[in-house]
Amino acid sequence: QLHLQESGPGLVKPSETLSLTCTVSGASITRDTYYWGWIRQSPGKGLEWIGSFYFVGATFLNPSLKSRVSISVDTSKNQFSLNVASVTAGDTAVYYCARHAGGRQRHPFFPWGQGILVTVSS
């Protein structure tokens, strides 16, 4: 059964870099034809797609965050990570990882991790 789990610090100081990891079990992030993505939800707000990667090496980022966001992969641990640089209070949110797909094999976001709350505060 496919399972995703977010991990990382729950508190980040302003201007620093937010770093989160999504650990995937039940499927390989390098062998499947799926995308692996990050979505966030600010307190009381809606869902915002941040970025995704595809194992062939393609990375897709939300243009509104592109200048501060990067996604990396650790294939040995079947994990992918999110970095958001120069954070402000506006980056305070619950961050989710999820599997989906684009291109010819379109799939919605499923399943999702449970989410992790990250607060930006000094």
Add this chain to the structure above:
Amino acid sequence: DIQMTQSPSTLSTSVGDSVTITCRASESISNWLAWYQQKPGKAPKLLIYEASNLDTGVPSRFSGSGSGTEFTLTISSLQPDDFATYYCQQYISYSLWTFGQGTKVEIK
């Protein structure tokens, strides 16, 4: 990028009622639309994919319809467990996926 607009933002309703939520896309997305249900403190749950297909285990009182730019989610005979926030999401895009702003279904 494709904008998704849901209406209404809030629905005040009662157990047993039937409710309909509308989602409009800024350009045609064929039937590449998903609906999610989210309860406080929980991750979104996939309800419907490809506009009208219920995900496994989703009760048949949920139904989705539409194609192109206009879509609806209908919940017939609302149950207490259905009070939640619902989001639509387009996934026609190759590189940018967007959600509607959400519709909160609350108890009147």
